[in-house]
Amino acid sequence: MKNLVSALGRGGLKIVQEAGEMALFLLAALGQACRRPFRFRRLMQEIHFIGLKSGLIVLLTASFTGMVLALQGYYTLRKYGSEGALGSAVALSLIRELGPVLTALMVSGRAGSAITAEIGIMRITEQLDALDTMAINPLQYVVMPKLLASLISVPLLTAIFDVVGIMGGYLIGVVLLGVSSGAYFSGIVQSVVSLDINGGMVKSLVFGLTIILVACYKGYFTGRGAEGVSRATTETVVLSAILVLAWDYVLTSFFM
Amino acid sequence: MIELIDVVRTFDGQRVLDGINLTIPRGKITVIIGKSGAGKSVLLKHLVGLLKPERGRILIDGFDITQAKGRQLQECRKKFGVLFQGGALFDSLTVFENVAFPLREKTRLSAAEIAVRTRQRLAQVNLSQEMEDKFPDELSGGMKKRVALARALIEEPEILLFDEPVTGLDPPMTNTVFHLIAKTHQEIGYTGVVVSHDIPAVFQVADYVAMLHQGKIIAWGSPAEVQANPLPMVQGFIRGEVNFLEG
Numbered sequence A: 001m002k003n004l005v006s007a008l009g010r011g012g013l014k015i016v017q018e019a020g021e022m023a024l025f026l027l028a029a030l031g032q033a034c035r036r037p038f039r040f041r042r043l044m045q046e047i048h049f050i051g052l053k054s055g056l057i058v059l060l061t062a063s064f065t066g067m068v069l070a071l072q073g074y075y076t077l078r079k080y081g082s083e084g085a086l087g088s089a090v091a092l093s094l095i096r097e098l099g100p101v102l103t104a105l106m107v108s109g110r111a112g113s114a115i116t117a118e119i120g121i122m123r124i125t126e127q128l129d130a131l132d133t134m135a136i137n138p139l140q141y142v143v144m145p146k147l148l149a150s151l152i153s154v155p156l157l158t159a160i161f162d163v164v165g166i167m168g169g170y171l172i173g174v175v176l177l178g179v180s181s182g183a184y185f186s187g188i189v190q191s192v193v194s195l196d197i198n199g200g201m202v203k204s205l206v207f208g209l210t211i212i213l214v215a216c217y218k219g220y221f222t223g224r225g226a227e228g229v230s231r232a233t234t235e236t237v238v239l240s241a242i243l244v245l246a247w248d249y250v251l252t253s254f255f256m
Numbered sequence B: 001m002i003e004l005i006d007v008v009r010t011f012d013g014q015r016v017l018d019g020i021n022l023t024i025p026r027g028k029i030t031v032i033i034g035k036s037g038a039g040k041s042v043l044l045k046h047l048v049g050l051l052k053p054e055r056g057r058i059l060i061d062g063f064d065i066t067q068a069k070g071r072q073l074q075e076c077r078k079k080f081g082v083l084f085q086g087g088a089l090f091d092s093l094t095v096f097e098n099v100a101f102p103l104r105e106k107t108r109l110s111a112a113e114i115a116v117r118t119r120q121r122l123a124q125v126n127l128s129q130e131m132e133d134k135f136p137d138e139l140s141g142g143m144k145k146r147v148a149l150a151r152a153l154i155e156e157p158e159i160l161l162f163d164e165p166v167t168g169l170d171p172p173m174t175n176t177v178f179h180l181i182a183k184t185h186q187e188i189g190y191t192g193v194v195v196s197h198d199i200p201a202v203f204q205v206a207d208y209v210a211m212l213h214q215g216k217i218i219a220w221g222s223p224a225e226v227q228a229n230p231l232p233m234v235q236g237f238i239r240g241e242v243n244f245l246e247g
Ligand SMILES: Nc1ncnc2c1ncn2[C@@H]1O[C@H](COP(=O)(O)OP(=O)(O)OP(=O)(O)O)[C@@H](O)[C@H]1O
Pocket: B011, B012, B016, B034, B035, B036, B037, B038, B039, B040, B041, B042, B043, B085
């Protein structure tokens, strides 16, 4: 029993410590954004990798999510005879909740693990040390562009997710199940307020930064050898998913 | 001039550097020898501030790099070029981009000028133009070494650290590389530190030789002096005697 308590305490301390280290890492890396030279080309490369290359997977998940929301929503709403509210149900779920969360999870799965592997390999093959000896700060050259790219790409991807999801819902709800097109869209216009959209965007900013921060941090401080990198990659996927869902609860309760 | 004063460093309870005292004279090439695992690479990383000692000071032209942080550390590092034991080539960049990297990032030279210098360095290490667009993972071990050497030399820094520049190269290439190290030394007069096992070939570039053994510098002097050193460890290492390697 005593062992259990002390183990819990140790685990808790470790989590707090790691969170603190990650915050310091974030500050150090973002601080590099104000240092010359500003690496515009590196930023573009990272936006290409984190943002553009996640486009297809986001389109796919978004359309299926919108379609299944419409299907489920129609089934439930029909019991109360209010199929007309389908548009607002689909749009609100997407904008407030599913858009930011699923986009972040997809980007994390596609880009996050790859970033950890990339930086981890740079660490174990001394490429980060080589940058250091060339008097180029690896935080500025490698990490900072990725963090900035996440702040730019993930909200945009989320916006795309929302729109495509709503279109997917339209396809099922209106085209297939026969809800009136006017009701679908006027439901959206009447129910979605700017707080919903702003809240969703704040979420996507926070989630995007979180997943890419975790990915960079785990890669930067990877353990030894190929095994160390593979463990870091796994930890990235698990930790980003947990953090996204935990942040989601915190932010939702904040924006209610 | 680089001075190491009583430098101590332990890894997991193992004293890898156990009170190193060494002076590396300016404008000369100092060769560090010692058996595998003696701590030569660790010593080299301390010189550029990649590793910090637990105790002791490392003075680069009088500036203590062990205490330096941030800006100051970066300024001090601008003097260095480093050839890592594993090459440390950027694997997302081509051979050409790797070699051109320090010039592109740190100087304001025109693209044409950078290309000229890069090709010149690549030619010096016998890499033809067809190799330029290959990526590091498409190269043999020896080629990687040579690309890394070209990258270390390109900026013509004041201080050059070479961690095993010829390991994995065939004998003619070994001579080419030692020749290149000596030739560029004549041209730009850098302060050089070369880690190598390649005895006696490495003595041809050495102004001074230091032998690292059990965390200490046990022999130091001109190549002739070290070769004449009576310590059994030194003699055993230079002659490649088996009992020394086991001991
Ligand atoms: N990052 C590290 N963490 C723990 N131990 C280390 C680390 N780096 C080096 N060591 C240990 O320090 C000792 C010296 O290693 P080093 O790489 O300097 O040897 P070396 O003299 O360069 O050998 P070689 O000629 O084989 O390259 C080794 O025993 C190694 O295990």
